[in-house]
Amino acid sequence: MRCRPSGSGSKDPVDPDASGSAVPAVPPLDSDAMAAARQRQTELTKPPGALGRLEDLSIWLAGAQATCPPRPFARIRAVVIAGDHGVAQAGVSAFPSDVTAQMVSNFAAGGAAVNVLARQVGAAVRVVDVSVDTARPLTPGGVDGSAAPERYRVRRSSGRIDRTDALSVAEADAAFAVGRLIADEEIDAGADLLVPGEMGIGNTTPAATIVALLCDREPIEVVGRGTGIDDQRWMLKTAAIRDAMRRGRPFTGDAHSVLRIVGGADLLALAGLLAQSAVRRTPVILDGVIVCAAALAAERIAPGASQWWVAGTRSTEPAQGIALDALGLTPLVDAGLRLGEGTGALLAVPFLRAAQATLAEMATFDQAGVSGKAEVGGGQGDSGPAAGAP
Ligand SMILES: O=C(O)c1ccc[n+]([C@@H]2O[C@H](COP(=O)([O-])O)[C@@H](O)[C@H]2O)c1
Numbered sequence: 001m002r003c004r005p006s007g008s009g010s011k012d013p014v015d016p017d018a019s020g021s022a023v024p025a026v027p028p029l030d031s032d033a034m035a036a037a038r039q040r041q042t043e044l045t046k047p048p049g050a051l052g053r054l055e056d057l058s059i060w061l062a063g064a065q066a067t068c069p070p071r072p073f074a075r076i077r078a079v080v081i082a083g084d085h086g087v088a089q090a091g092v093s094a095f096p097s098d099v100t101a102q103m104v105s106n107f108a109a110g111g112a113a114v115n116v117l118a119r120q121v122g123a124a125v126r127v128v129d130v131s132v133d134t135a136r137p138l139t140p141g142g143v144d145g146s147a148a149p150e151r152y153r154v155r156r157s158s159g160r161i162d163r164t165d166a167l168s169v170a171e172a173d174a175a176f177a178v179g180r181l182i183a184d185e186e187i188d189a190g191a192d193l194l195v196p197g198e199m200g201i202g203n204t205t206p207a208a209t210i211v212a213l214l215c216d217r218e219p220i221e222v223v224g225r226g227t228g229i230d231d232q233r234w235m236l237k238t239a240a241i242r243d244a245m246r247r248g249r250p251f252t253g254d255a256h257s258v259l260r261i262v263g264g265a266d267l268l269a270l271a272g273l274l275a276q277s278a279v280r281r282t283p284v285i286l287d288g289v290i291v292c293a294a295a296l297a298a299e300r301i302a303p304g305a306s307q308w309w310v311a312g313t314r315s316t317e318p319a320q321g322i323a324l325d326a327l328g329l330t331p332l333v334d335a336g337l338r339l340g341e342g343t344g345a346l347l348a349v350p351f352l353r354a355a356q357a358t359l360a361e362m363a364t365f366d367q368a369g370v371s372g373k374a375e376v377g378g379g380q381g382d383s384g385p386a387a388g389a390p
């Protein structure tokens with residue numbers, strides 16, 4: 001078994017003044033550490049493949065940390081990107097846009113679901129207002145609140161995508177750079193697992209539109225009930241997605257432009273965060289439809305970034321399943337969640353911890369004096385650790 005020092009967070013920090021979506025090449029997972037993990041899985045006291053997806057996850061984690069066995073996580077950070085959307089005025093949500101700012105206060109007070117679930121797994125929550133519809137930014141800047149809030153605020157609400165572009169070119173570049181900056185800040189402060197989430201009334205409409213455009217689907221295939229809309233709002237939402245798709249269709253070959261035209265500042269910041277986390281060799285758990293729409297675009301902008309992600313949760317939103325299929329990822333938890341904030345992804349943290357601990361701490365057949373040789377015709381199981389996505 002070969003163990004090498006982790007390269008986690010070691011290279012290519014973002015230049016905050018860089019414009020556009022140019023991202024350094026995404027490094028691959030460490031194949032030596034993965035081979036060592038795969039070998040170690042065969043030596044542990046269990047039938048081959050008996051730990052199911054935990055085995056694949058442990059191999060992925062070894063590759064991400066470039067060490068076998070992988071280490072326990074030292075610092076898990078949930079980052080909630082908050083932003084409003086002009087398309088909410090089209091009647092696409094069950095709630096008014098005011099709720100976005102109100103929920104940002106709730107996050108700060110520790111009373112939201114993401115706060116509760118983060119506490120359960122020992123993660124800290126950071127909330128970043130990139131485009132809430134208030135005159136001044138609602139959240140402090142930087143990891144410790146010491147940076148200027150204005151540095152992270154791209155604009156006040158994103159544009160109404162069924163009628164106009166979500167952002168100007170300069171705003172889109174700024175939003176993507178803010179996401180990359182947040183990833184750098186978190187990783188430089190020691191984060192070794194990132195859990196991006198979001199909050200924004202109306203944001204399932206741009207998310208569904210992005211997925212439809214990038215996966216060549218019809219509005220009817222991607223539209224979901226979001227916060228719980230009735231049939232009348234569902235029709236308005238489907239029409240808004242149709243109209244936004246008409247505006248975005250000429251740009252489907254350019255995921256950054258798709259995010260600019262039919263996405264929003266929050267979606268671009270999420271994409272930047274996801275791309276830069278991969279550049280910085282830092283694993284990420286994906287959440288619901290908004291994070292997965294951003295992830296789909298981020299993989300197009302920074303090819304190979306998806307190697308660094310695991311799908312935490314299956315959302316009830318159809319567009320999320322379409323995005324995950326396109327990324328080749330299968331969610332760990334399927335519990336009917338449709339909240340966002342990073343909540344579904346946080347539910348998956350114990351799976352990752354279990355994968356790390358079993359690979360690191362289980363006895364081998366030799367150590368335990370257990371015969372690892374199966375009877376002829378037995379012990380093969382239906383699957384050993386797979387080579388593909390965790
Ligand atoms: O993560 C998901 O899959 C998800 C599914 C449905 C709703 N949401 C959350 O609900 C809000 C968007 O819903 P809506 O109906 O206003 O578009 C936003 O704050 C999201 O975090 C999130």
Ligand SMILES: Cc1cc2nc[nH]c2cc1C
Nearest residue numbers: 095099199227339340341
């Ligand atoms: C109350 C509320 C909380 C949320 N958290 C994420 N999206 C949300 C939408 C609403 C409406």
